[in-house]
Amino acid sequence: MAKLLRLVxxxxxxxxxxxxxxxxxxFFAVELLPGDLAEAVLGQAATxxxxxxxxxxxxxxxxxxxxxLEWLGGALRGDFGTSLISGAPVGEAIAxxxxxxxxxxxxxxxxxxxxxxxxxxxxxLLRNSIFDRVANVATLxxxxxxxxxxxxxxxxxxxxxxxxxxxxxxxxxxxxLTDQLYRAFLSALTLVLVVTAHMMRMTRAAxxxxxASPYIEMARLKGVPPWRRxxxxxxxxxxxxxxxxxxxxxxxxITGVVLVEVVFVYPGIGQLLVDAVAKRDFPIVQAxxxxxxxxxxxxxxxxxxxxxxxxxxxxxxx
Amino acid sequence: MSILSYVFIAxxxxxxxxxxxxxxRELTITVVVVxxxxxxxxxxxxxxxxxxxxxxxAVLMGAAIAAYAFRFLxxxxxxxxxxxxxxxxxxxxxxxxxxxxxxxxxxxFAPLIAPYGEAEVVxxxxxxxxxxxxxxxxxxxxxxxxRLIYGARNTVGLALMATVLAFIAGAIAGLLAAVKGGWFDQxxxxxxxxxxxxxxxxxxxxxxxxxxxxxxVIVVTVAxxxxxxxxxxxxxxxxxxxxxxxxxxxxxxxxxxxxxxRREILPNSTAPLVAEFGLEFCFVFLLxxxxxxxxxxxxxxxADWGSMxxxxxxLISFGVVTPLIPAAAIALLTVAINFVVDWxxxxxxxxxxxxx
Numbered sequence: 001m002a003k004l005l006r007l008v009x010x011x012x013x014x015x016x017x018x019x020x021x022x023x024x025x026x027f028f029a030v031e032l033l034p035g036d037l038a039e040a041v042l043g044q045a046a047t048x049x050x051x052x053x054x055x056x057x058x059x060x061x062x063x064x065x066x067x068x069l070e071w072l073g074g075a076l077r078g079d080f081g082t083s084l085i086s087g088a089p090v091g092e093a094i095a096x097x098x099x100x101x102x103x104x105x106x107x108x109x110x111x112x113x114x115x116x117x118x119x120x121x122x123x124x125l126l127r128n129s130i131f132d133r134v135a136n137v138a139t140l141x142x143x144x145x146x147x148x149x150x151x152x153x154x155x156x157x158x159x160x161x162x163x164x165x166x167x168x169x170x171x172x173x174x175x176x177l178t179d180q181l182y183r184a185f186l187s188a189l190t191l192v193l194v195v196t197a198h199m200m201r202m203t204r205a206a207x208x209x210x211x212a213s214p215y216i217e218m219a220r221l222k223g224v225p226p227w228r229r230x231x232x233x234x235x236x237x238x239x240x241x242x243x244x245x246x247x248x249x250x251x252x253x254i255t256g257v258v259l260v261e262v263v264f265v266y267p268g269i270g271q272l273l274v275d276a277v278a279k280r281d282f283p284i285v286q287a288x289x290x291x292x293x294x295x296x297x298x299x300x301x302x303x304x305x306x307x308x309x310x311x312x313x314x315x316x317x318x
Numbered sequence: 319m320s321i322l323s324y325v326f327i328a329x330x331x332x333x334x335x336x337x338x339x340x341x342x343r344e345l346t347i348t349v350v351v352v353x354x355x356x357x358x359x360x361x362x363x364x365x366x367x368x369x370x371x372x373x374x375x376a377v378l379m380g381a382a383i384a385a386y387a388f389r390f391l392x393x394x395x396x397x398x399x400x401x402x403x404x405x406x407x408x409x410x411x412x413x414x415x416x417x418x419x420x421x422x423x424x425x426x427f428a429p430l431i432a433p434y435g436e437a438e439v440v441x442x443x444x445x446x447x448x449x450x451x452x453x454x455x456x457x458x459x460x461x462x463x464x465r466l467i468y469g470a471r472n473t474v475g476l477a478l479m480a481t482v483l484a485f486i487a488g489a490i491a492g493l494l495a496a497v498k499g500g501w502f503d504q505x506x507x508x509x510x511x512x513x514x515x516x517x518x519x520x521x522x523x524x525x526x527x528x529x530x531x532x533x534x535v536i537v538v539t540v541a542x543x544x545x546x547x548x549x550x551x552x553x554x555x556x557x558x559x560x561x562x563x564x565x566x567x568x569x570x571x572x573x574x575x576x577x578x579x580r581r582e583i584l585p586n587s588t589a590p591l592v593a594e595f596g597l598e599f600c601f602v603f604l605l606x607x608x609x610x611x612x613x614x615x616x617x618x619x620x621a622d623w624g625s626m627x628x629x630x631x632x633l634i635s636f637g638v639v640t641p642l643i644p645a646a647a648i649a650l651l652t653v654a655i656n657f658v659v660d661w662x663x664x665x666x667x668x669x670x671x672x673x674x
Binding site for chain 1: 344345347348363366367370410511512515516517518519520521523524525526527528529600604607608611612613614624627631634635636637639641642645646648649652653655656657660
């Protein structure tokens with residue numbers, strides 16, 4: 001048990017270190033701006049004095065490492081500075097939008113994860129049949145399609161032509177939960193379609209990998225029926241790779257969400273990021289990038305820890 | 319109901335009869351499932367959605383026939399060895415090759431195929447399709463079909479450039495890391511870890527917000543983002559080969575690193591690397607398409623599929639399909655490449671999936 005804790009602690013420490021390095025990268029990337037931030041904000045027409053005043057206002061007269069520590073300290077407390085365009089605090093703008101994005105990602109995940117595992121097991125059971133081949137083609141197609149393609153197809157058929165769901169997913173705080181779920185349905189469905197395909201393929205691969213092992217052969221020879229062989233014998237050993245794939249796909253959801261939010265005009269952090277990039281509002285860009293990267297790293301970490309916990313062989317290294 | 323729907327139902331009925339006569343259980347189940355699906359569509363969406371389903375079935379059918387014909391053609395045209403390989407290729411792989419060939423022709427000979435220039439204003443904004451413009455006009459009155467053809471050159475060309483750059487950088491670093499080991503391996507490995515711990519689209523947005531959106535920046539950024547993938551794969555593949563006896567023998571002969579890479583490692587790792595190139599291209603292509611869709615990729619008036627979708631997206635709210643065509647062009651190419659790569663991986667792995 002102590003060994004297990006140490007293994008998990010090492011992973012967590014490594015994750016924190018990665019996060020720190022990434023935060024350094026995100027902060028100092030802006031330092032690479034041709035000229036500096038003040039010049040970039042004010043443009044070429046600005047006079048020397050206004051640029052100088054802007055530098056003081058932004059605190060650019062102090063050395064970069066000091067500013068980095070301040071930025072990081074603020075970020076830990078949820079204070080990301082003020083927007084260059086509107087002057088409003090970035091943290092407030094992000095908080096509600098990040099909650100919306102998490103809501104969308106969770107919505108998609110709740111549908112996608114059970115569906116993908118169920119379908120993956122089913123396809124593994126029916127492998128090499130025509131259904132398996134059709135599923136293979138269908139999932140490959142779904143993975144290969146850009147999110148906005150899937151999104152617009154859903155809008156065209158489920159919203160415009162039939163009028164079943166709204167194409168515009170803008171939420172407001174006073175909506176009831178069912179109303180929010182209804183409004184965000186098409187955005188969530190887009191994410192579900194893209195993510196399910198990938199998870200399903202990996203689940204199938206993980207199970208089929210195991211089916212070649214001698215102990216499954218043994219189960220077959222003693223007369224265990226196929227579904228039982230997969231559900232009782234193969235699946236418990238396939239959990240580690242499946243958990244890994246689920247976590248990785250949740251991490252993918254976090255980034256896939258950017259395009260989907262833009263297609264459906266969903267008020268999430270992804271849309272905020274895209275707007276900020278177009279307007280070159282760097283504090284918002286940095287804050288959004290840091291949040292996305294942190295979520296991504298955390299989920300990858302969860303994948304690693306999950307793999308350690310479900311795999312007894314990793315707990316007892318030789 | 320359109321004629322196509324009647325044909326679709328007739329084909330289903332014929333298929334059911336045939337499968338019952340031949341006692342082909344799999345075919346019977348397939349036909350019944352498709353029929354149930356059609357019934358479901360009819361109940362939910364009425365005649366309209368049944369027509370859509372029939373069109374989809376017809377398109378699938380057409381694609382299968384085209385792939386079959388193309389495979390037949392390749393078997394007839396190719397020399398002995400190639401024909402032998404093609405004979406075992408599944409229809410999906412043949413379809414993929416056909417699509418890639420068509421895209422390559424469209425990209426290479428764009429000015430010859432396209433009836434108008436990519437930035438040429440031909441008609442009024444959002445003009446409907448007619449004899450001159452077979453797909454209608456876009457938001458500025460430019461011919462959508464011509465822009466689609468030019469897009470094959472611009473979008474695919476850019477993605478190809480970024481992929482080649484990512485691949486060369488990643489592969490060289492990976493091969494050197496495998497051969498040299500030591501601190502070089504460590505440094506490159508940690509660098510790859512850091513780059514891969516930032517989501518690719520987010521990383522691209524960060525860099526593009528700083529350096530602006532010109533083509534050079536896009537190519538380099540995308541190459542940097544995706545080279546760690548190539549690095550890891552190359553290092554893993556080469557790492558397995560480096561420990562082989564024949565590499566050891568070459569080392570003892572006194573051959574240098576470059577010789578080892580070129581003569582011993584590369585020839586033995588082509589299959590996974592070629593497959594990785596295909597997959598890598600898909601990732602890069604989708605990322606670049608996503609960036610253009612967000613208005614941060616290739617800038618107007620250059621024709622580009624991602625931005626074409628964005629520019630014409632308002633048409634979708636009127637129930638028009640044309641804005642989806644460039645998006646479909648993106649999806650079709652990625653699907654095609656995935657089909658071919660899937661087959662190549664299956665062939666090179668030589669593993670048959672567990673039976674029983």
